[in-house]
Amino acid sequence: MPEIKNDKKRRPLKNLPPERFQPPKFWFVWLSIVMVVVVMLFFQRTATQNVARLKIQAVVDYADGVGPVKVKEGVIRPDPSGGRDWVAITGELTGEIPAGPEKDAGTTKLFRAEGRLTDANLERLQKSEKFSERQPSTWMNGLSQIIPFILLIALVYFLFIRQLRNAGRGAMSFGKSRAKLLTRDRDKITFADVAGCDEAKEEVSEVVEFLKDPKKFTRMGGKIPKGILMVGPPGTGKTLLAKAVAGEAEVPFFSISGSDFVEMFVGVGASRVRDMFEQGRKNAPCLIFIDEIDAVGRQRGAGLGGGNDEREQTLNSLLVEMDGFDTTEGVIIIAATNRPDVLDSALLRPGRFDRQIHVDLPDIVGREQILRVHARKISLSDDVDLGVIARGTPGLSGADLANLLNEGALLAARRNKKRVEMIDIDDARDKVLFGRERRRVMDDAEKKLVAWHEAGHAIIQAVLDDGTVPVHKVTIIPRGQSLGSTTYIPTKDILTRPKKKLLDQVCMAMGGRIAEKLVTGDLSNGAYGDIKHATKIARAMVCDYGMSDLGPIALGQDQDTVFLGRDITRSQHVSEATAQRIDDAVSEIITGQYARGEKIITEKREALDKVAQALIEHETIEGKHVMEILKHGEIKSPVINAPAPARVAGKPAENKPADRPATDGFGGSTAPAPNPA
Known part of the structure; x- marks a missing residue:
């Protein structure tokens, strides 16, 4: 990516709106009060x-x-x-x-x-x-007679006529653009403040160079894209990247949301679009950023119920305006959305939004860079390793990582620490991914049942793991909607999942149900989340991935809502005979992995008992403790846990969070990673 240097000698901005004198607030109120007092004193003196x-x-x-x-x-x-x-x-x-x-x-x-x-x-x-x-003295006499009337007329003007005029201006400005102008001296953001999306920064750097030196591109006959569409999941930094482009180029930055164009009255949105582009031309060179453009750029006439006249007219105006200006004017449109599939095709054609930039979730290197950017304002202890945190947070966006560090800082402050330590970040990660700890009062029978359930997950995962997804932590402390969880952190970013790994996930999901049945001889509803997760993986293997005897055939149906899709009706993709074969294949995968897991737990029964006893005693153990039990038959390293709040049976815990009500499941809900079981 070409390096963008912050050159001190910037060319001056052109056509920036001059700073207007802003009178003090409510000055006309104070002036009116003074006039009223003067008039009252005059008439009182005359009357008395x-x-x-x-x-x-x-x-x-x-x-x-x-x-x-x-x-x-x-x-x-x-x-x-x-x-x-x-x-x-x-x-x-x-x-x-x-x-x-x-x-x-x-x-x-x-x-x-x-x-x-x-x-x-x-x-x-x-x-x-x-x-x-x-x-x-005729002029003095006349002045003494005229002054009261002048004051009275001025009072009426400021109290009534001026207010009516302002109200008229508000009505006339109903169709004006609501775009906010951020100049280079306010909220300046550069590429140094954006991390984890090097490829996206490399693409938008062309826009920065064009805004600085347009002739560099025009003399070669090239044209800079009129519009750039940033696509990516929420929280990946699309808005931040657009602000960084304006900050690097030092040009005015107009920011507006797609929902600001749509109003109840037909034609208002189109008027605001025209006014926005007019403001852009007056302040050229500049950037116009439209966030959540899918609110106004949704496909016309699609879905159940037809179209929306106001939104479609606004979109038509936007299409015409993007055709009506040239990039030589120095106005570039940047839009952001996380739903590009619902945008109108006319909006995405070349000549409007010429380029699509994918701002995806950061990889392990990008996550570490993002953490370093957000860690500048946080006092971290020497034991905090941002590389370890980045490895343990796959699937998290930039906003999630910022929230993670913030939660760690708040947790360290509640613990009266001067610096944020690694244990604070680890606890904050569990809170962000799985919810806050909820110290529920459980009797011995329920506590043992949850311990056996989680021990079954941990044993199978530890046996099947080849070193890429080791067990991270096992706990029977309720978090979120789960009464216990088994988490595992991959050692690298997993981009593809082979069939063997998917089968291992199904087998590990069945571990809790297998352990319950083996120990108690009965079944409970604690494994309902595991069963749903395993069934989802097995059906995807059969219908989407082609990992069954049915062959590499896409058998899944379109599940998009009719309000957003192109077709209102649904067609049957498979016959009844094929649907029966799909059900048989899914059942075969689940029953086969259930038998596989049952064999593993039967062979490791002694280790299962010891892991469960350690959970009953300590409530939380680490993955290394599970491996020590499998290898040595006992825990070698010490178990260090934060002290739990004092509980009294039948009374709520202190500082109990207002979490969602717990379900009857033991396993935690599926998260991007680390994954609970």
Whole structure:
């Protein structure tokens, strides 16, 4: 894979949206409150200060001391609107205004008089030395009258009109794209943060080089793929890899889910698709990532019930838009799904999604690399070997491995440790794969029955194993839905399974039932999970793998749901005679391996008893202890187990987890690996 170097001198981004000033939240609320207070104070002052309307002659008399009221001070303002010698006199009085037609209200001390002022009256007012003359200030008077109305109009605007305008914008933006823009300065992820998918990184590295130097490809006549479809199981890092492409290329990254296009109203999704591509063109070069594209790209008109108008119109718009732009514009589409079989064929043709990149579950080397990436933020002890953890977690995705380390860190914190030790990771793995320990109160008879059951699985697996899938741990402590489990960890990634290994799995699954019958002489329902697992393997050998006398013929039927498939009806693939032969072949495989396992346990009866007694005594033993019993007849190495919580018969355990109710099965459910029995 070509090395992608982080060059410090990056070309500047073009057409990035400028940062807009964001006003403080609820600023219009505070402004409205201030306006309301100002208006209320103005009207309160006007209402409380009642002004008495007097005649000019009465004011002159009061100024000369005639009457019980005296003038404290006053102002004479010529009123231009009243013509020549027309004035307005305002001021304040001392004393009570006598009752009369000139008195307007209350005992106010403020007065106002308007009228024609003669020269004689003006001389009398000037002699009192309590009046002053001022020129009219029309703009101040007008402003004092207009300000309250301006404040009131502004209040109405901010409280009502602005809200209605914003509501209108929300309605108009209903068809806008909901894609989130992540720039290079925010949540930057590079290829160094992605591990376990080297082949996928090598393919998407071409996109990075194209976004950095488009002419390198165009001058050779080549065209970069318009769309890249990432396919793989959940948790394998498809979204993370898409973000890493944008981080390495340092271009804007638009992220949206396929479900964001589909709405109740027909045409909204198509509008959002057009708006998304328009935003992409404005911010080119950029990446547009559509997660879970099967939500909008599902095959049209398939399955029971026909199609969906809104989803199909959205898909049609997406197909047209992908045909309507060229990669020279610098816009590249990356989509992710874990169901490529349900996508419309028009979406997968060349010219739209030209390339499919499979992001599969990591192998043992990839798992170790993923663990090292996630272990950067965790304080690990020196005894933690990530290589051993990677070997013991086949079938786990990157998300599962991250969860494994996180559970180990939480478990170490609950145990008041300063570092995460290997035993914490081992216990976290059992918790993630099989569930948390549930210390149930079992009487001696049930405890012995579970011990014999698990000992039967362990003995057969230890005898049949050729060193590739050794027994890892045997326990009679309930986990998840099982009352006990036998786990085995392969020493390498198993990609193919020969017929001999499949038969060994069927034989090992029968070990618990064989041990129960041999020791107690009776049968229980504890082996129902083992029987289902063995039957599934045997039927697959006959119908799918061609490992029977029926020959290499695919006899299995299509089991896809009619809501997702292409055909609504089901056709009979095999005749009744062939179906009978299939049942006979499956029965022959199971009965044959049952007899094989019965022979092994009968020969190793002494070892079976010792393994069961060790389980009754210690509750959990390791695979090496089973091998020591088979070779030496006893356990040589010490058995080290975590102390169990104190239990009192009839009372629940402390910190009992809220797991699913236990079933009547002894064996654990089948997991990718390590596999319980």
